[in-house]
Every structure is written in C-alpha cells, then in structure tokens.
Amino acid sequence: MTLVFKNVPAQVCDNCGEAYVDEQVSGQILSAAEEAARYGVQVDIREFIATPAWAIKNISEVT
Ligand SMILES: [Zn+2]
Numbered sequence: 882m883t884l885v886f887k888n889v890p891a892q893v894c895d896n897c898g899e900a901y902v903d904e905q906v907s908g909q910i911l912s913a914a915e916e917a918a919r920y921g922v923q924v925d926i927r928e929f930i931a932t933p934a935w936a937i938k939n940i941s942e943v944t
Contacts, residue, residue: 882914882917882923882924883923883925884917884924884925884927885925885926885927886910886913886927886928886929887926887927887929888929889910889929890902890906890931906929909929910929913927
C-alpha cells in the first residue's frame with residue numbers, strides 16, 4: 882500500500898534543522914494508514930487535515 886499525505890505539519894529542530902512530526906500527527910497518520918489497509922486501499926494521495934481536539938477526545942471515549 883502506498884499512502885501519501887500532503888501538507889503534513891512538520892516541526893524543524895532548532896539545533897540540526899531536521900524536520901519531524903509530533904506524536905499526535907504521526908498517530909493520526911498511522912491510524913489513517915491502518916484504516917486504509919482495512920479497506921484494501923493500494924494507492925492513495927490525500928491532504929493532511931488535522932483532527933480537531935474535540936474529535937480526538939470523542940475517539941478516545943469510544944475506544
Ligand atoms: Zn535536532
């Protein structure tokens with residue numbers, strides 16, 4: 882499966898200039914990838930849309 886996210890918000894390290902994504906963003910990408918795998922997606926290109934805080938709260942209450 883190839884899952885491409887565009888416009889992922891990245892932080893840039895002040896020391897070495899390396900770009901990285903924070904835990905919430907990487908977690909959201911991971912769960913999107915797991916969902917896509919369940920639906921049999923082979924190739925998908927999508928724009929990253931941050932999950933609002935209230936939705937994260939709802940998700941954690943459901944699970
Ligand atoms: Zn660094």
